[in-house]
Amino acid sequence: MAKQLRVLVLISGNGSNLQAIIDSCDDHLQADVVGVISNQPDALGLQRAHHAEIDTSCVIARKGESRESYDLRLQQRIEKYQPELIVLAGFMRILSDDFVSQYEGRMINIHPSLLPKYTGLNTHQRAIDAKDTEHGASVHFVTPQLDSGPVILQARVPVYAEDTAELLTERVYEQEHAIYPIVVKWFAQGRLEMKDNLAFLDGELIGPSGFAPD
Numbered sequence: 001m002a003k004q005l006r007v008l009v010l011i012s013g014n015g016s017n018l019q020a021i022i023d024s025c026d027d028h029l030q031a032d033v034v035g036v037i038s039n040q041p042d043a044l045g046l047q048r049a050h051h052a053e054i055d056t057s058c059v060i061a062r063k064g065e066s067r068e069s070y071d072l073r074l075q076q077r078i079e080k081y082q083p084e085l086i087v088l089a090g091f092m093r094i095l096s097d098d099f100v101s102q103y104e105g106r107m108i109n110i111h112p113s114l115l116p117k118y119t120g121l122n123t124h125q126r127a128i129d130a131k132d133t134e135h136g137a138s139v140h141f142v143t144p145q146l147d148s149g150p151v152i153l154q155a156r157v158p159v160y161a162e163d164t165a166e167l168l169t170e171r172v173y174e175q176e177h178a179i180y181p182i183v184v185k186w187f188a189q190g191r192l193e194m195k196d197n198l199a200f201l202d203g204e205l206i207g208p209s210g211f212a213p214d
């Protein structure tokens with residue numbers, strides 16, 4: 001069997017993106033999810049990991065705990081898994097600069113918007129309120145500035161006049177579940193890297209809207 005990339009997934013909730021990555025892990029993806037860490041003990045994603053016989057762990061914020069203190073505990077837990085790639089999959093905590101610097105270039109996130117539009121939260125409702133006709137999802141490298149790391153791959157969906165945030169969320173989810181495993185595979189194949197806050201696939205610079213096939 002080809003060498004499998006050691007992937008650690010951080011979650012906070014449902015875990016549908018985690019599930020998409022688990023479902024795509026085989027020789028084809030050349031990656032193994034070696035662990036799942038949640039900051040929420042009741043995250044459904046933990047049950048998904050357990051069902052897939054993947055080791056799980058929780059790092060729960062303590063009352064009044066500083067961001068840096070939490071992140072140090074998170075880092076200590078992460079190191080037990082010796083991951084080669086860290087995948088944020090609905091991980092709903094802003095990570096401190098020191099933490100990000102430890103993993104920059106081997107930590108990715110999926111965000112439910114066409115970055116750089118709509119960083120932060122509540123992206124689907126914001127797109128509807130703005131009467132956008134297009135929305136989507138972005139996979140990007142994680143950098144200290146929130147949702148501002150170099151974009152790797154995007155997927156676009158139409159926004160309809162009658163859309164609710166729930167309808168749009170489901171439409172975006174379908175695309176998220178398609179693109180995240182692709183990016184994990186690219187990383188597993190050694191084709192993806194981040195240099196000088198830019199993303200490269202096969203040595204070619206990836207543009208601001210992500211990889212665009214010829």
Ligand SMILES: Nc1nc2c(c(=O)[nH]1)N[C@@H](CN(C=O)c1ccc(C(=O)N[C@@H](CCC(=O)O)C(=O)O)cc1)CN2
Binds near residue numbers: 088093147
């Ligand atoms: N330093 C970075 N940290 C994180 C990044 C990043 O690019 N750089 N990506 C985010 C993921 N994310 C959106 O994709 C995101 C997660 C969380 C928040 C946020 O405002 N969190 C609040 C708490 C919100 C809550 O508990 O519901 C907070 O941490 O204070 C915004 C965007 C992951 N981290």
Ligand SMILES: NCC(=O)N[C@@H]1O[C@H](COP(=O)([O-])[O-])[C@@H](O)[C@H]1O
Binds near residue numbers: 011012121
């Ligand atoms: N800013 C981070 C953020 O909003 N991420 C979003 O959280 C959801 C997690 O769903 P999941 O737990 O079912 O994968 C996904 O839609 C992801 O794009």
